[in-house]
Amino acid sequence: MKTSIATVSISGELPEKLEAIAKAGFDGVEIFENDFLAFDGSPRDVGKMVRDFGLEITLFQPFRDFEGMPPSHRQRTFDRAERKFDVMQELGTDLVLVCSNVSPVSLGGIDRAADDFRELGERAAKRGLRVGYEALAWGRHINDHRDAWEIVRRADHPNIGLILDSFHTLSRKIDINSIRSVPKDKIFIVQLADAPLIDMDLLYWSRHFRNMPGEGDLPVTAFTAAIAETGYDGYFSLEIFNDQFRGGSTRSIAADGHRSLIYLGDQVRRLPNSKRLNVPPMPDRAKVKGVGFVEFTADETDAANLIAILKTLGFRKTKIHRSKKVALYSQGDIRLLVNTEEKGFANTSFAVHGTSAYAMALEVENAQDALARAVALGAEPFRQPVGEGEVDIPAIHGVGGGLIYLIDTRSDLGRFSEIDFIPLEDEAAVLVPANLERVDHIAQTVSYDEMLTWLLFYTSIFEAHKTPMVDIIDPSGVVRSQVVENDSGDLRLTLNGAENRRTLAGRFIAETFGSGVQHLAFETKDIFATAAALRQNGFRPLPISSNYYGDVEARFGLDPELTERLKAENILYDQDEHGEYFQLYSSTFGEGFFFEIVERRGYHGYGAPNAIFRIAALKKQMRPGGLPRE
Ligand SMILES: O=C(O)c1ccc(O)c(O)c1
Numbered sequence: 001m002k003t004s005i006a007t008v009s010i011s012g013e014l015p016e017k018l019e020a021i022a023k024a025g026f027d028g029v030e031i032f033e034n035d036f037l038a039f040d041g042s043p044r045d046v047g048k049m050v051r052d053f054g055l056e057i058t059l060f061q062p063f064r065d066f067e068g069m070p071p072s073h074r075q076r077t078f079d080r081a082e083r084k085f086d087v088m089q090e091l092g093t094d095l096v097l098v099c100s101n102v103s104p105v106s107l108g109g110i111d112r113a114a115d116d117f118r119e120l121g122e123r124a125a126k127r128g129l130r131v132g133y134e135a136l137a138w139g140r141h142i143n144d145h146r147d148a149w150e151i152v153r154r155a156d157h158p159n160i161g162l163i164l165d166s167f168h169t170l171s172r173k174i175d176i177n178s179i180r181s182v183p184k185d186k187i188f189i190v191q192l193a194d195a196p197l198i199d200m201d202l203l204y205w206s207r208h209f210r211n212m213p214g215e216g217d218l219p220v221t222a223f224t225a226a227i228a229e230t231g232y233d234g235y236f237s238l239e240i241f242n243d244q245f246r247g248g249s250t251r252s253i254a255a256d257g258h259r260s261l262i263y264l265g266d267q268v269r270r271l272p273n274s275k276r277l278n279v280p281p282m283p284d285r286a287k288v289k290g291v292g293f294v295e296f297t298a299d300e301t302d303a304a305n306l307i308a309i310l311k312t313l314g315f316r317k318t319k320i321h322r323s324k325k326v327a328l329y330s331q332g333d334i335r336l337l338v339n340t341e342e343k344g345f346a347n348t349s350f351a352v353h354g355t356s357a358y359a360m361a362l363e364v365e366n367a368q369d370a371l372a373r374a375v376a377l378g379a380e381p382f383r384q385p386v387g388e389g390e391v392d393i394p395a396i397h398g399v400g401g402g403l404i405y406l407i408d409t410r411s412d413l414g415r416f417s418e419i420d421f422i423p424l425e426d427e428a429a430v431l432v433p434a435n436l437e438r439v440d441h442i443a444q445t446v447s448y449d450e451m452l453t454w455l456l457f458y459t460s461i462f463e464a465h466k467t468p469m470v471d472i473i474d475p476s477g478v479v480r481s482q483v484v485e486n487d488s489g490d491l492r493l494t495l496n497g498a499e500n501r502r503t504l505a506g507r508f509i510a511e512t513f514g515s516g517v518q519h520l521a522f523e524t525k526d527i528f529a530t531a532a533a534l535r536q537n538g539f540r541p542l543p544i545s546s547n548y549y550g551d552v553e554a555r556f557g558l559d560p561e562l563t564e565r566l567k568a569e570n571i572l573y574d575q576d577e578h579g580e581y582f583q584l585y586s587s588t589f590g591e592g593f594f595f596e597i598v599e600r601r602g603y604h605g606y607g608a609p610n611a612i613f614r615i616a617a618l619k620k621q622m623r624p625g626g627l628p629r630e
């Protein structure tokens with residue numbers, strides 16, 4: 001699969017863009033005319049710079065308002081085309097994109113357009129150039145690739161071909177099977193983009209909201225499979241107009257783009273009876289069977305505070321590491337590690353982010369396979385020396401540079417806590433058991449700009465899907481929340497994207513110098529029994545306003561006795577079509593970290609309608625220094 005990306009897709013000046021594109025692993029680049037015009041250098045300089053980065057120019061674009069012009073404009077249109085051809089020859093590329101005419105003066109007529117393209121083909125052929133025709137979804141006369149193909153077919157010139165762009169075809173829900181009958185040598189290049197399903201004007205949607213394949217909701221995989229069916233083996237080129245990407249990190253958006261193409265090629269390969277695209281072979285997406293552990297890094301003082309909270313939550317210190325300052329706290333299937341090492345990656349994370357849940361372990365079928373897949377998709381592997389005889393757990397960097405360890409039960413990896421840790425006497429048996437059973441979900445806070453990056457990261461490596469994004473109202477702004485989960489519920493992540501620093505999520509990012517885990521939710525089968533146990537252990541719940549309970553009672557028609565119990569324990573309540581949900585929050589710790597306890601009675605969601613009340617209550621607790629009020 002030959003990969004390319006349009007310069008318009010990422011932010012920065014041309015040299016910076018090209019460097020990021022090359023570094024991300026692309027083979028080629030589309031030069032978008034405006035990027036070239038804004039650059040202070042000749043077309044030859046640009047061409048040389050591209051080639052010095054080891055890239056090929058796959059396309060020069062766009063050439064607008066060409067076909068079907070009235071006689072009064074026709075000559076000038078061809079003159080403009082010749083000027084573009086001059087530039088292309090200096091740049092060193094042989095392919096130009098002509099997008100369908102949007103000019104109000106343009107005339108319709110398939111044969112008129114075909115005649116124009118035949119003449120343009122003749123002119124291009126004299127210079128050894130080729131012209132590809134793309135139907136814009138909002139073209140004045142031509143807005144469907146099937147009509148563009150008919151024009152190309154009638155132009156009947158070897159230097160005239162078709163350009164397919166997934167956005168234009170899929171946004172109009174045009175039957176993609178129509179692609180299968182186009183001869184592969186008449187498809188000059190394929191442009192790819194996804195987009196979220198939003199009901200809006202096609203042009204505005206296209207120019208502002210496109211995103212990488214796999215980040216949106218369009219059937220880009222089926223589109224690509226139809227292209228592959230023709231035998232097409234040319235470039236797949238990302239052309240992403242997105243306001244956020246234009247303001248985002250050049251390198252990380254370029255890396256996302258490359259990941260999206262490799263993942264797309266991998267998905268097409270897995271479709272039954274599909275023609276394969278040439279992408280590196282890699283294992284299946286990893287099926288997550290559970291959260292193996294969550295690891296905190298802290299200094300001694302913060303660790304003591306954290307451990308005090310863990311005890312009120314009913315955790316017991318059950319093991320200590322053989323060679324490192326790491327203690328294991330456990331309850332049910334939950335394992336929490338508290339790492340106070342003064343060296344190594346945990347300590348570096350502490351130095352950068354402060355006390356934080358900097359690492360998690362996901363249990364998969366085969367950890368080495370999961371690692372291989374992650375690396376094939378551009379994830380950064382992590383290793384650090386382990387002690388003699390200790391388990392070397394494969395890991396990759398995830399959100400905020402934190403770690404995702406990969407463990408399985410087919411190897412010693414699943415026995416790491418037996419091999420690397422020494423059991424302790426039961427020192428804290430005095431605590432009332434809280435019956436927390438497992439990690440329900442892990443909530444990561446990222447800046448809004450990074451949300452799609454991590455969505456693509458998780459869903460391409462792990463067998464998981466997203467659910468629709470929801471807006472959560474914070475007293476100081478909006479936080480967008482995106483769930484990544486698997487069908488079994490063994491992997492449940494929420495990504496919260498902060499748009500400004502004054503929201504709770506935004507402040508968490510600012511105070512901890514980057515993205516990370518902001519809360520951990522544990523599951524109980526009996527929230528009231530758990531709440532009573534926590535109360536006896538001295539747990540400090542997050543106080544919820546009493547007005548909330550009046551509303552919840554009315555909204556769901558609750559028995560007043562139940563409402564009273566909820567209120568007495570500061571438990572939040574929700575329902576969906578599957579059942580009921582109960583949530584109990586801790587007070588905040590450190591820079592806005594907190595714990596949550598949930599009971600699901602069939603409920604599938606995450607209590608989004610309650611988030612506004614939870615945020616308001618947490619904010620009340622935070623004083624400017626970030627410490628909870630006593
Ligand atoms: O939005 C546009 O004008 C535009 C231009 C060139 C393209 O290839 C495209 O898909 C859209």
Ligand SMILES: [Mg+2]
Pocket residue numbers: 134165191239
């Ligand atoms: Mg296009």
